[in-house]
Every structure is written in structure tokens, then in C-alpha cells.
Amino acid sequence: MTSDISGAPPSAADLKLQFAPFSSALEAGFWHQLTQKKLNDYKLDESPKCIKGYYYNGDPVGLPTRLTLEFSAFDVDAVTPARCCPAVGTLYNTNTLDAFKNIDKRALLEKEAKEMWNAICSGAALKEQSLLSRFILLTFADLKKYHFYYWFCFPALCFPEGIKIIQQPSLLEAVFSPKQVIALQEAYDDLCVTKGNTAVPYFLIKYTDHTVQMAPLEDWESFFTMTKKVTVGFYDPCTLSQHPGWPLRNLLALLANQWGSKLDVVEVLCFRDRTLQGSRSIQHSVVFQIKLPGLSSNSGCPKSVGWEKNAKGAMGPRMVNLSECMDPKRLAESSVDLNLKLMRWRLVPSLDLDKVVSTKCLLLGAGTLGCNVARTLMGWGVRHITFVDNAKISYSNPVRQPLYEFEDCLGGGKSKATAAAERLSKIFPGVNAKGYNMSIPMPGHPVNFSQATLSLAQMDVEQLEKLISEHDVVFLLMDTRESRWLPTVIAASKRKLVVNAALGFDTFVVMRHGLKKPPASRGVDSSPSCSSASSSPSTPAGSAPSVPGSSLFSNIPGDKLGCYFCNDVVAPGDSTRDRTLDQQCTVSRPGLAMIAGALAVELMVSMLQHSEGGYAVASSSDDRMNEPPTSLGLVPHQIRGFLSRFDNVLPASLAFDKCTACSPIVLDNYEKEGFDFLSKVFNSSHSFLEDLTGLTLLHQETQAAEIWDMSDDESI
Amino acid sequence: MSCGVVDEEEFCRCCRLLLQHSNGVGDGWSWEAVRGSDEGYLKKTLLRSVPAERSVPQKHKEPGSDSEKFDYCHLQTEEQEKQGVDASSDSLRPDAEEEDDGVCGAPAGSSSVLQFEYHILYSCSYRTPVLYFRASTLEGRSLTLEDVWRTVHPNYRLGLQSRPLDAITQQEHPFLGQAFFYLHPCRTEEFMKPLLQMARDQNRQVNYVLSWLSVVGPMVGLEVSLECLKQQQLHPTTPQQLRVPLRGSIQQPKTL
Ligand SMILES: [Zn+2]
Numbered sequence: 001m002t003s004d005i006s007g008a009p010p011s012a013a014d015l016k017l018q019f020a021p022f023s024s025a026l027e028a029g030f031w032h033q034l035t036q037k038k039l040n041d042y043k044l045d046e047s048p049k050c051i052k053g054y055y056y057n058g059d060p061v062g063l064p065t066r067l068t069l070e071f072s073a074f075d076v077d078a079v080t081p082a083r084c085c086p087a088v089g090t091l092y093n094t095n096t097l098d099a100f101k102n103i104d105k106r107a108l109l110e111k112e113a114k115e116m117w118n119a120i121c122s123g124a125a126l127k128e129q130s131l132l133s134r135f136i137l138l139t140f141a142d143l144k145k146y147h148f149y150y151w152f153c154f155p156a157l158c159f160p161e162g163i164k165i166i167q168q169p170s171l172l173e174a175v176f177s178p179k180q181v182i183a184l185q186e187a188y189d190d191l192c193v194t195k196g197n198t199a200v201p202y203f204l205i206k207y208t209d210h211t212v213q214m215a216p217l218e219d220w221e222s223f224f225t226m227t228k229k230v231t232v233g234f235y236d237p238c239t240l241s242q243h244p245g246w247p248l249r250n251l252l253a254l255l256a257n258q259w260g261s262k263l264d265v266v267e268v269l270c271f272r273d274r275t276l277q278g279s280r281s282i283q284h285s286v287v288f289q290i291k292l293p294g295l296s297s298n299s300g301c302p303k304s305v306g307w308e309k310n311a312k313g314a315m316g317p318r319m320v321n322l323s324e325c326m327d328p329k330r331l332a333e334s335s336v337d338l339n340l341k342l343m344r345w346r347l348v349p350s351l352d353l354d355k356v357v358s359t360k361c362l363l364l365g366a367g368t369l370g371c372n373v374a375r376t377l378m379g380w381g382v383r384h385i386t387f388v389d390n391a392k393i394s395y396s397n398p399v400r401q402p403l404y405e406f407e408d409c410l411g412g413g414k415s416k417a418t419a420a421a422e423r424l425s426k427i428f429p430g431v432n433a434k435g436y437n438m439s440i441p442m443p444g445h446p447v448n449f450s451q452a453t454l455s456l457a458q459m460d461v462e463q464l465e466k467l468i469s470e471h472d473v474v475f476l477l478m479d480t481r482e483s484r485w486l487p488t489v490i491a492a493s494k495r496k497l498v499v500n501a502a503l504g505f506d507t508f509v510v511m512r513h514g515l516k517k518p519p520a521s522r523g524v525d526s527s528p529s530c531s532s533a534s535s536s537p538s539t540p541a542g543s544a545p546s547v548p549g550s551s552l553f554s555n556i557p558g559d560k561l562g563c564y565f566c567n568d569v570v571a572p573g574d575s576t577r578d579r580t581l582d583q584q585c586t587v588s589r590p591g592l593a594m595i596a597g598a599l600a601v602e603l604m605v606s607m608l609q610h611s612e613g614g615y616a617v618a619s620s621s622d623d624r625m626n627e628p629p630t631s632l633g634l635v636p637h638q639i640r641g642f643l644s645r646f647d648n649v650l651p652a653s654l655a656f657d658k659c660t661a662c663s664p665i666v667l668d669n670y671e672k673e674g675f676d677f678l679s680k681v682f683n684s685s686h687s688f689l690e691d692l693t694g695l696t697l698l699h700q701e702t703q704a705a706e707i708w709d710m711s712d713d714e715s716i
Numbered sequence: 717m718s719c720g721v722v723d724e725e726e727f728c729r730c731c732r733l734l735l736q737h738s739n740g741v742g743d744g745w746s747w748e749a750v751r752g753s754d755e756g757y758l759k760k761t762l763l764r765s766v767p768a769e770r771s772v773p774q775k776h777k778e779p780g781s782d783s784e785k786f787d788y789c790h791l792q793t794e795e796q797e798k799q800g801v802d803a804s805s806d807s808l809r810p811d812a813e814e815e816d817d818g819v820c821g822a823p824a825g826s827s828s829v830l831q832f833e834y835h836i837l838y839s840c841s842y843r844t845p846v847l848y849f850r851a852s853t854l855e856g857r858s859l860t861l862e863d864v865w866r867t868v869h870p871n872y873r874l875g876l877q878s879r880p881l882d883a884i885t886q887q888e889h890p891f892l893g894q895a896f897f898y899l900h901p902c903r904t905e906e907f908m909k910p911l912l913q914m915a916r917d918q919n920r921q922v923n924y925v926l927s928w929l930s931v932v933g934p935m936v937g938l939e940v941s942l943e944c945l946k947q948q949q950l951h952p953t954t955p956q957q958l959r960v961p962l963r964g965s966i967q968q969p970k971t972l
Contacts, residue, residue, distance in 0.1 A: 018820035026856035027831065058742070062765045063829060066854070083742065148856075158818055243820040275742040305816040320855035338886050338895060345885040345900070 016162035017290055020238040022055070022135075022246045023064040024152040024308055024318075029071030031141075031148055031322055034093070037074055038141050042093060049091040050076050051137065054084040055237040055247070057199075058274040065238045065245045067135060067154065082198045083273070085235050085247075089135035100140035100149055100317070105307060108136055112155045113304030120157075120254045121297040127218050129202050132250040136306075138317070146323040151316075152308040154246055157253040159293055160302065166265060167289035169242050175287045176207075183212040185282050188233075188271065191216065202251055205231040205269060217251075220259075229265040236270035241286060244270045253295055253302070260294035333430040340381045350631045353381065355608050360384040362467055364440065364487055365477030366416040367391070368588075369501050371401040372597025373475055374424060374433075380605060384432045385424060386467060387417040390439040400590060438463060442482035446683040457682065458675050465490055473604055476500040476564065477597075486678065488563055488661040489670050492516055497607065497614045500564045501600040503588040508596040510603055511638035514561030514655045514662065515614030554622065554652070558615035561637050562653045565661035589643055599639050606635045618652035660689040720909035721843035722924045730925035731758050731836070748835075750891045757848075757891065758836040758925075764937050765829050766867050829854055830867065834938050836925065837890060844904040845925050847932050848889055848896040861886050864897050864936075872935040884936070899932050907931060 042049070053069040067087055072078035080086040092108065094100040112134060119125040125132055136153035172181060184207070191200055191214045202217040204224065214233070215223040224230050232255065238245030248268065255266065270286040295302060310316045323330050337357075344351040361377055363370045366389035374385055392413035398404040401416075403423040408414045417435030424433040438460055441447055447457035464487060468474055474491045476484045476498060484500065491498045491513070498513035609630040610616035619634035628634055637652035657663050669677045669692070681689060689695070722730070731747070735758065738745035749756040835848040851859040851867070859867070864884060868876065876883040883903075889896045908928060915922040930940040 016817065019818055020820050023854065025829075025831070025854040028852050028856045028858055031856050059763065063763050066763075156818070158816070162817060240820065249818065275744075280742060305818070318855060320853075320857050322857055324860070325858045334895070338888070341886065 015165040015168075017165055017288075018243055019156070019249050020065045020240050020243045020245050021306075021308070022067045022152070022154045022237075024137075024150075025066040025068040026150075026320075027068070027070040028322070028325060030069045030073055031320070032326065033071040033074055034139065034141055034148070035143060035326065038093065038143065044095055046092070046094055046099070049074070049093070051089050051091045052076050052078065052080075053087045053089060053135065054080050055087060055133075055235075055245075056081075056084045057235050057237050057272050058083065059237070059239050060274065060276065061239045063239055067152070067237075069137075080199075085133070085199045085201045085237075086130065087133045087135055088130050089137055091137050091139065093139045093141065095140075097140050097142070097149065100138065103138065105138070105151075105153070108138070109153055109155055109304055109306060110301075112136055112153070113157060114301050116155060116250060117157060117253075117301040120250075120257050123258065125250075125254050126220070126258070129217060132254060133201065133247050145321070146326040147319055147321050149317050149319045151318065153306045154308065155304050155306040156246065156249040157295075157301070158303045158305060159253070159256070159295065161293060163252065163293070164291045165288060166291050167267075169244075169270075169286045169288040171241065171283065172269070172285040172287055173283035177209070179210060180207060180212060181283055183207070183210070184214075184269075185273075185280075187212045187214040188273075188282075190214070199235055201235045201247060203233045203271075205233050207231070227259060227262045227264075229267060230263060231267040231269060233269035233271050236272050236286070238270065239272070241284075244268065244286065244288075252290075252292060256292045256295035257297060260292050263292055266290050266292050329429045332428060336381055336428065336430065348631045352609060356605055357381040357383060359473055359604075359608060360386075360471040361473050361475060361604075362386050362388070362471035363475045363477055364388045364483075365475075365479065366401075366403070366420040366435070367397070367477070367479060368400050368593035369477035369503070369597050369600070370416075370475075371403040371420065372594050373477060373501070373600050374420065375402060376598045376601035378424065378428055378431060380601065383430060384471075385421075386433070386471065387420045387435045388438060388440070388464070388467065389415070389417040389420075389435075390437060391416050393419060400593065436463065436467065440464060440478070440483045440486055441678070441682050442480070443485050443681045443689065444482060444684070444686055447679060448683045454679065457679065461486070461675055461678055465494075468494055468496055471496070473497045473499060475600060475604075476502075477600075484564055485661055485681075488513065488565060489666060489678075492563065492662045493667050493671055497604070498563070499600050499604050499607075501596045502564075503592050503596060505587065506589050506592065506643040508588075508592055508599075508641045508643075509638055510596050510599045510641075511564065512558075512561070512603060512607055512614065513563040514566075514637075515558050516662070516667075517559045554620055556618045556637065556652050556654060558612065558617065560654055561618055562655045563659060563662040566656040566659040567653060568660070592641075592643055595641060595643075599641075602632075603636070603639065606630055606632045610635050619650060620652050621650040623650075658693040658695045660693055660695065663693050665693055720905035720907070720912060722845070723843065724838050724840070726924060727838045727845060730923045733923055734758065734926055734929075755891070757838075760834045760938070762832045762834065762938065763829055764832055764867075768828060770866050770869075830859070832937060834933075834936075835889070835896070836929070839901050842901040842904060844901045844908070845928055846898055846901045847929070847936070847938075848887070848898045849936055849938075850894075850896050861897065868936065876935060897936075899936065904928065904932075 037049075051069065051073045052075070053067045053073055055065070055067050059066075076088070090112070092103065094103060116125070116131055116134065119128065119131045134155060136155065138151045138153070140149040142148070172184075176184065184205075187205075188200070188203070191203055192198055195216065200216070204215045204217060204220060206213040206223070213223075217232075232251070234244075234248050234251055236245045237247070248270070252266075255263070267287065267289045270288075271282065272285045273280070273282050274284070275281075307315060310318045324334070325331070340353050340357070344353055357380070359382055361382055361384065363373055363385065366374075366387040370387060370389065374387070377385055393401075393404045393408045393416055394413055395406075395409045397416075398406055398409065403420045404416075408419050415435065415437040417437045419435070421433040421435035424431050441457045441460055447453050468487065468490050474487055474496050476487060478484055481502075488498065488500075495516060495518060497515060499510070500513060501510045502508065607613060607616060609632050616629065616635045618637035619629065620636065623634055634650070636650035639648050639650060641648045655662060660666065666689070735745055735747055737743070744760045744762070746759050747756055748759045830851050830853060832849055832851045837846050837848060838844075839846045851864060853859070861884070865873065868884070883900050884897055885900060886895055887898045888894070908924070908931075911927055911931075912922060912924070915927075926940065929938070933940050
């Protein structure tokens with residue numbers, strides 16, 4: 001577009017008419033429809049297709065002259081929007097980018113120009129005026145990436161020497177009296193009615209001081225009896241005051257060919273018809289006069305131009321990346337995000353979604369609880385979920401474990417951890433899910449049968465340590481109590497958030513473990529006197545020595561909160577001793593895991609929303625009436641649920657300095673001796689940990705009235 | 717209309733009036749009936765020329781953004797280089813031999829053009845009209861929420877953002893199920909109340925939808941014509957015979 005940027009202003013004598021080219025304008029619906037056509041109709045068919053666009057002459061000043069294609073472009077019979085002119089075009093959709101690149105653009109343009117020229121010479125274009133405003137659209141749709149390459153061409157026939165302007169363009173209101181303007185508008189409206197359209201692309205005009213007559217282009221011979229000076233009008237999509245729009249160009253070629261030698265002066269009306277501030281006006285239409293050179297049929301098809309420049313003003317194709325709005329995976333992601341954002345926008349404006357979405361969650365256990373926790377995490381938009389489990393999917397699992405199907409049970413069953421991860425990706429491709437089929441060594445379950453078993457256990461420990469390091473929150477969702485011990489120790493040592501869920505038959509506990517202060521400050525403010533506390537009024541027996549009265553248990557900061565083992569007076573590992581009943585009873589009411597799994601995730605989210613995270617003071621049942629500490633409400637230490645009563649309580653309990661999992665002496669031993677210490681725990685009886693922590697001294701033969709370690713996982 | 721809200725029947729009546737006037741002056745509003753129901757919404761599409769500094773950014777990448785969505789131009793170049801689509805390659809320069817001297821130069825591009833589509837729906841929960849809209853570039857790429865915020869005139873931006881809820885949010889279109897933006901109606905009742913009261917004091921009838929639109933529309937580039945507003949004062953009583961056309965009964969007028 002540098003052709004008219006020259007130094008000195010040209011003198012009036014050699015002023016040549018210049019036209020405002022079309023800019024292509026595509027609605028998103030066009031690309032959606034092209035995609036559908038390519039997939040369902042065209043497939044590998046590259047043959048040219050007929051499409052339809054339209055242009056409009058009512059734009060406010062400043063908008064480019066546009067040819068618009070919308071979703072209906074592929075339906076040639078579709079109704080053109082009111083007061084718009086249709087334009088018919090040819091679509092060349094290539095199968096490859098190479099074909100798009102290599103197709104002979106010059107030849108495409110010349111073919112189109114030749115057809116137009118033939119229609120002009122034969123006079124067919126007089127009746128079939130759509131032949132004058134044809135376009136070419138070249139496309140390549142990369143449907144893997146949803147990148148669309150395209151290039152428009154609006155073919156125009158050129159006059160070798162240009163077209164001389166005799167009278168400069170001026171506004172209609174400067175040339176016509178108000179009366180004439182009104183008469184012109186009425187004549188045009190009448191012509192529209194006669195033609196049965198809401199817009200007419202080309203028309204003929206005769207006027208006096210008081211009257212305006214209009215006729216369709218094809219009536220030329222009868223309408224113009226004398227041809228020294230004729231006035232032609234065209235529906236002009238251009239808004240520039242000094243230039244006509246593109247559709248005039250081929251009309252002038254037609255006039256020059258048919259009557260050029262007979263015409264002295266051609267007056268052109270660039271008909272512009274807009275509604276501004278609710279009122280219609282055509283006064284800003286443009287009028288000018290030209291001298292048309294002849295364009296003889298004998299001299300062959302004139303030179304043609306028309307390929308559109310790209311956004312950078314260079315001769316080249318355009319590309320639009322629509323993966324955001326067309327790629328189903330991206331759509332799923334943005335819809336999931338939108339759903340969450342709605343929650344923030346509408347209900348909880350201060351919700352920090354990024355904190356939740358970016359949290360990396362490690363799920364130890366991919367059974368009933370694991371499946372339900374994972375699904376709730378997905379609902380919260382959590383993108384990083386890792387499963388650890390060593391079980392295979394059995395026939396009884398799918399009905400209670402919503403990530404598995406019957407097929408998964410066949411042939412001995414798939415590994416739960418990997419099957420769960422695969423299923424998450426199927427449910428939502430945006431998730432980053434992994435599964436580790438591995439076991440977690442347990443206290444009282446010796447690993448020293450051979451060097452091989454010992455090193456296998458060591459590898460498992462190292463893998464678990466690595467996984468816990470790589471995640472932000474560890475969910476303990478296993479079906480045995482002992483298997484929770486190792487991750488409790490590792491996570492406490494690494495200061496990771498731990499959310500623990502365990503099921504009875506119709507009772508459950510969901511809790512967050514106390515988050516120890518960073519190593520440097522620990523010991524300084526540890527208060528051994530405050531050694532233990534009752535966990536909950538509902539579990540008086542089996543608890544550590546309890547201190548009555550609730551005042552001690554309110555406002556416990558997160559670093560002083562207990563872990564799953566703090567309330568126990570026996571070390572884990574002796575599933576044979578006094579606990580057989582609980583271990584045998586491995587069924588829960590079916591709804592329980594869903595409730596507990598959901599609560600575990602919601603507890604995590606509430607904790608993340610608290611400004612102090614895992615150090616948040618534990619909310620208790622009494623706080624239900626108070627101002628909540630987060631936008632989502634309370635951040636309890638534990639939620640204990642009783643399905644028989646449809647009731648939950650929110651107890652809080654202090655860390656126990658003789659805890660077999662999180663007491664300083666256990667953590668010290670683990671941090672100093674590592675696997676050597678752990679293997680001692682695995683290989684010894686429970687008394688090892690009880691001796692170590694001093695629990696033995698304190699030990700009383702008590703039995704838990706309520707045990708929370710139960711599972712409905714019957715697979716053995 | 718004792719308070720700042722409007723019932724659905726009155727909403728429809730106001731829409732019919734607005735449509736009638738729009739059809740008269742070619743203001744571009746149309747009624748889109750929802751298939752299989754007598755519900756529907758008013759629709760208008762509009763092209764807006766947005767100053768470059770408020771337009772869709774093309775060259776910079778937003779920090780923390782996970783996609784190339786802000787980086788269309790860069791991607792295009794990169795893609796073309798990688799794929800060998802190069803503007804200088806001869807096969808891609810069909811007109812290269814001869815410059816066309818019949819083309820006028822485009823005015824220096826300090827602004828870019830965006831296509832906006834506005835819908836007016838009735839919200840049963842707020843008992844007010846709600847303005848939904850979406851926008852795209854002339855290439856057909858939809859604008860993101862961030863892009864849309866950028867197109868809002870700075871004078872309005874602060875006011876909109878300082879509301880208790882960000883006033884422009886993304887929302888699924890109740891009828892189309894596609895992601896749209898919308899102006900949150902939580903304040904509508906509040907600002908409509910004094911407006912209606914004033915009209916009542918002056919014994920003047922108002923078109924609720926039109927008055928509401930004249931307040932919220934300009935924030936997102938939708939100007940209501942003075943002519944329309946004048947009209948409603950000149951003709952306080954309303955012709956009852958005009959009905960909102962049902963699906964397919966008239967050709968939808970469309971103005972860009
Ligand atoms: Zn503990």
C-alpha cells in the first residue's frame with residue numbers, strides 16, 4: 001500500500017482514481033463451520049467450493065471496507081443480512097500447508113479475472129451483477145493445532161493507464177440540495193422494493209433540481225437516452241471521503257467495455273447509507289466525475305489484481321490460532337476454570353483459586369477414599385495428582401471406587417494406582433496424573449528376610465521420600481493403620497501438609513496433621529509440659545491421658561496440633577494384638593467414603609485459603625458461631641462424623657510428645673539414621689517404638705472404643 | 717416497578733418497543749427467539765475501532781500465561797518460518813511483478829477493529845435485564861477476559877473494577893451454552909431505583925430496558941442513540957399490537 005505515497009502532490013490534470021480495497025472479516029462461526037465441513041463433507045476433497053459473504057455501506061467513519069464471512073458462508077442460499085450486499089466467492093481448501101503454499105495464486109486470480117472479463121464482454125455481467133464482486137478464499141485448516149491459514153483475493157480488472165478524475169470527490173450534501181438528497185433516498189428505497197431486496201449493488205441515476213430517478217443497471221439502454229454524461233451509483237462499503245470502495249472497480253470495467261467510447265463524463269455516486277444516533281443519513285455519500293478510457297474486447301483480458309495484504313501490510317497469507325476456542329482439550333480446561341472462577345466471582349470474591357489449582361497432591365491409597373478424594377480434587381481444578389497403591393482392582397471395587405470399571409478387573413485386575421491415573425486423564429485431559437504401583441513398608445512387618453527384600457524396602461522408602469518431597473499435600477487414604485506410619489514420619493520431617501482420612505463402619509475421621517515449625521525454631525518453644533490432650537469427647541478410651549475442660553483445646557495453633565498417631569497409646573504394627581476385631585471388620589456404609597473423601601479435600605482447600613496455611617489455629621465446633629477465619633469458613637483440626645446420627649464434630653487435639661510417629665525423638669532418629677532407623681521399626685515388634693518414645697512407661701492396657709482404621713476393600 | 721427491578725412481562729414489553737424503534741431507524745437490534753420456547757433475547761452486533769493501546773496485544777507475552785494466546789503475531793512469524801511459509805517467497809507473491817496503482821493507501825493503523833456481539837437477557841434471579849457480550853478480532857479469534865478488560869475505556873475501567881465483584885466476568889450464556897462475558901447485575905437495582913423514581917416524580921413513563929441500557933451499554937462500547945431515548949419521552953404510551961416476532965417469522969435485520 002505504498003503506491004500513493006509520493007513526494008509532490010499530483011496536479012489535478014493527472015489525478016488517477018484509487019480504490020479502497022476490501023479487508024476480510026471473519027466471524028469465529030466461519031472457522032467452526034469450515035472445520036465441520038472439512039471433517040464431515042470435504043474430507044480430502046480439494047475441489048473449489050462456492051461460498052458467500054457480504055458487505056455493508058453503513059459503517060461509521062474509520063472502519064475498514066470489509067467483506068464479512070460468517071458461519072452461514074457455506075450455505076449459498078442463506079439469507080444475506082438486511083441492508084447488506086452479497087458477494088459470491090470460491091473456496092480453495094487445501095489438505096496440506098505445502099499445497100496451500102504452492103498453489104499458483106497468479107493462475108487462480110487470472111482464471112477468475114478471465115471469467116469476469118468474458119461475462120463483461122458478453123454483457124452477461126449486466127444482468128448477473130454478482131459476477132462483478134466475486135472473491136477467492138484460499139485456506140488450510142490445521143485441525144491438530146486449530147491453526148487456520150488463509151488468504152483472500154478480491155479480483156479486479158485494471159485499466160492500463162488508470163482512470164482520470166475530472167471532478168474531485170465531494171460529499172453528496174455539497175453537490176445535492178436537501179430536497180435532492182431526500183428524493184435520492186426515496187428513489188433508492190423504491191428501487192430496493194422493486195428488486196425485492198434490502199440493498200442494490202449497482203444502479204443508474206437521472207436527476208433534476210427537484211427529482212431523482214433510479215433504474216437497475218440492466219436497464220441502461222432504455223434509461224439513458226443520451227450518453228454524454230451519465231450518473232451511476234453503487235452501494236459503497238468504503239468510509240473514506242476521497243476514495244470509492246472496491247466494488248466500483250469492476251463496474252467501471254464493464255461500463256468502459258460496453259459504452260466507454262460513447263461516454264464523455266461518468267458521474268459516480270458512492271452510495272453510503274448509515275444510521276447514527278438513531279437517525280439515517282446518506283448525505284455523506286461521495287460524488288465525483290471521471291473520464292472512462294475504452295476497454296475493448298479485442299485487446300484481451302486486462303491485467304488483474306486483488307490478493308489481500310496481511311496484517312503487516314505485506315503480500316502474504318494470514319494465520320489465526322483458534323486452539324483457545326476450538327481445541328476440545330483447551331475448551332475443557334477453560335470450562336473447568338470458568339466454573340471455579342464463577343464461584344469466586346459470584347460467591348467468594350477473595351478465594352485464591354491459584355493456590356488450590358497449583359497444589360500438587362499425593363494420594364497414598366487409590367481405593368474407595370483415594371478415588372473420591374481424586375474426583376473432588378478434580379472438581380477444584382487441581383492439576384497435579386499422584387496415586388500410590390500396590391493393590392489390583394478386584395470385582396467388588398468398581399461399584400464403590402468410582403475411577404474403575406468392570407473391564408479393569410479382568411485378567412487378574414489392573415494396578416489401581418496406574419488405572420486411577422489413566423482414568424483421571426480420560427475424565428479431564430488437562431490433569432497431570434501419575435500412578436505408582438508400590439507398597440509402603442510398615443512397622444512390625446519385617447523386611448529383612450533377605451538382602452533382596454531389604455533393598456526393595458529401601459527403594460520403596462526412597463521412592464516415597466522423593467514423592468513426598470515433590471508434592472505439597474499428602475493424603476493418607478490407606479486401609480491399614482500401620483501403613484500410615486511411614487508417610488506420617490516422612491511428611492512431618494519434611495514439613496508437608498498431611499490430610500488423613502479413615503473409615504469405620506458408620507464413623508469416620510478426617511484430620512490435618514499438625515505442621516511442625518521449621519527445624520531451626522523447633523525445641524525453642526516446645527513445651528513438654530503440655531504433653532497431651534484428649535482428642536475428642538467421643539473417644540475417651542484409648543486416648544492419651546486426657547485433660548478435662550475445653551479451654552486447653554481451643555485456639556491450638558497448627559504447629560501444636562497432633563497427628564493421627566498422637567492419640568494412641570499403642571504403637572502401630574501389631575495388628576494381631578487386641579485389634580483383630582477391627583481389622584476383620586472391613587466394610588463401611590457405602591456413602592461414608594464419599595463423605596469423608598470430599599471432606600478431606602475441602603479441609604485441604606480451607607487450610608490453603610487460610611493466611612497461615614497449615615499453621616492455622618484449629619477451629620472447633622464452638623467456632624461455628626464466630627467470624628470464620630477464611631473466606632470459606634472454618635479450618636478445623638479434625639472432623640469426626642457419625643453417620644448413624646448424621647452428625648459431625650470438630651475436635652482438636654495437641655501433639656503428644658510421646659507420639660510414635662511425630663514426637664521429636666522419632667523425627668530425630670529418622671533424620672539422623674534414615675533407613676537404618678526405619679528398618680529397625682519395620683523389623684521389630686511394636687514395643688520398639690513404645691520403648692523409644694517412653695510410651696511403655698505410660699502404657700496402660702486400654703483398648704480403643706472406636707477404631708478408625710477400617711476399609712471396605714475386601715480384596716486380599 | 718415500585719423498586720429498581722422489572723418483571724419479565726414488562727421486560728418483554730420494553731424489548732418490543734426498543735425493537736420497534738430500532739427497526740424504524742436501522743439501529744441493528746433483533747430478537748432472537750430460543751428454539752422450542754417463547755423466551756429469547758435482544759441481539760446486536762457492532763464493529764468497534766479500538767485505539768491500539770487498548771486493543772488486543774500482539775507482541776508481548778503475559779507473565780505466567782501458559783499459552784500463546786497473547787502472542788498471535790509472534791506465533792505467526794515463528795510458525796511461518798518453521799513451516800517455510802515466508803512472505804518473501806515468490807509463490808506467495810502473486811502480485812509481486814506489478815504494483816497496483818489503483819489502490820489507495822490505508823490510513824495509518826493506530827487502531828484496530830473488533831467485532832462485538834451484544835445480547836440482552838432477562839435475569840429471573842435479579843429481576844433485571846442482563847447484558848451479555850462477546851468479541852473477536854476480524855480474523856475470527858475470540859477475545860479473552862483480559863483482552864476485553866483492555867478494551868474498556870479507562871474512565872469506566874476503574875469504576876467497574878472497584879465494584880465488590882469484578883463487574884465484567886465470564887459466564888455461560890443461558891441459552892447458547894457458550895462462554896460469554898457479562899456485566900454483573902448485582903448493582904442494577906441500586907442504580908435503577910433513583911432513575912425510575914425521578915421519572916415517576918416527573919410523571920413520565922420510562923422504558924426500563926432502554927434506560928438501563930443507556931447506563932450499562934457505554935461501559936462496554938454500546939452507545940444508546942439519543943434518538944431512541946428522546947423517542948421514549950415523546951411517546952409515553954405504547955402500542956400494544958406490536959409483538960416480539962417469534963422464531964423464523966421475520967428475517968432478522970442485521971447491521972454491523
Ligand atoms: Zn503424632
